[in-house]
Amino acid sequence: MKISEVSEATGLSIDTLRFYEKIGLIDPPPRDAGGRRDYPEEVIGWIGFLDQLNATGMPQADRIRYAELRRQGAATYTERREMLQAHREVIRHKLRKMQDTLALMDRKVEIYETLEEEERSHV
């Protein structure tokens, strides 16, 4: 896959793809005859996963660490599992906070509706 196709498929900009490669989040892909990156299809899934880690607040440094462990293969299964378990707890915590805030938004919206009603009534 050409870099433009990967960009299209993942929603990451071409610059971001090269940046991710530079910092070690994406393996340097093979190059074609003209020296251009030729990504394997699998990179799409990997980027999607990185994106999920990102969207749930895993810091860059941790994602880089995970990518590094992944490159090292079977010897790092345990450490990778532990990272995911730790991140799972972070997500659970955020989830609870989000749910609380969502409930608060609901209450506040109702309060504002009442206040707007009052404003309208004592014109």
Next chain:
Amino acid sequence: MKISEVSEATGLSIDTLRFYEKIGLIDPPPRDAGGRRDYPEEVIGWIGFLDQLNATGMPQADRIRYAELRRQGAATYTERREMLQAHREVIRHKLRKMQDTLALMDRKVEIYETLEEEERSHV
């Protein structure tokens, strides 16, 4: 309340409190005889709310906008309600993505457990 007390109570640093005042997230509190900030107790609740907006990903600019509307009183109820409703949708969306990622973490942890088991067995 002294700035150190507010810092203590909210978990924001003293620098951040002054920074929030500068950008308009917190109303400039009255000063004591010596020119030091003397915050009303209510600021704690307001900061807690700001914190929730923050933790659920509302950008600074939007929080500033909300704070500004709040200062303008009853005339801005509708706009504030609309902001909170919009943010509620953002939260709902994030919540779904988080739940998906949580489920993925669960699956991946299981996969790693299986792989670790296999590694151990064919010593």
Next chain:
DNA sequence: GCTTGAGCTGGAGTGCACTCCAGCTCGTAA
């Protein structure tokens, strides 16, 4: 064979959200 467009590199620049610092004042305790 020349133009066009995609891709390349190394490095500089950006925006957000703080965080730190120098040098000052003020109130309290020894």
Next chain:
DNA sequence: TTACGAGCTGGAGTGCACTCCAGCTCAAGC
């Protein structure tokens, strides 16, 4: 009465995560 600690101001600095740029190469179509 002086030493100390808390707080003050304006402005510079930081870290993260990109984003942009100049100047280059290469392949393909006219």
